[in-house]
Amino acid sequence: SQQGEEDPQALSIQEGENATMNCSYKTSINNLQWYRQNSGRGLVHLILIRSNEREKHSGRLRVTLDTSKKSSSLLITASRAADTASYFCATDSLTGGGNKLTFGTGTQLKVEL
């Protein structure tokens, strides 16, 4: 079963608006990571947040982590058409070894001009 579940599955917004995506997971984690994937391409790492961190920023990205609720959110501010992609959360579980990642099914973001 999927460890991470993103919500919503699809999101369509206008350029300049903010986009928020949520992720829920089931087990205790070392860290949670967000990735972006353009159609037919590999995944691009966006941000990693460790289990003892609550919030992290990188440029227009803001990630929060609530380990008590086993959830995370990714906020993209002032979205651009180039942000159109699928976004995945991935968890590095404490119970697993080797830092292998468990991905959710992703949120498809479409940013329209």
Add this chain to the structure above:
Amino acid sequence: DTGVSQNPRHKITKRGQNVTFRCDPISEHNRLYWYRQTLGQGPEFLTYFQNEAQLEKSRLLSDRFSAERPKGSFSTLEIQRTEQGDSAMYLCASSFPGNQPQHFGDGTRLSIL
């Protein structure tokens, strides 16, 4: 560009044939991972290496699948007697150990006729 490189980008083959994919990781990374991604889903972990040692294999990796990393640098993933269900994108990633991001290649898309 010294990112993760995967070859070939696309592979079309007939059912029952053997296929081999190659991954060249970022040279400083001693961890190498293989994932499989089907349409509309997030990547699923297959196996990972620390240097040349294969340390974990997913239950998804049937005995028709074999992966090697002979000198701790590049890796190959072979699928024997391919089946329709093997059609997917095969992604390779590399990283340092610990709480570190994984860097993905653009994948090899396998289509079984």
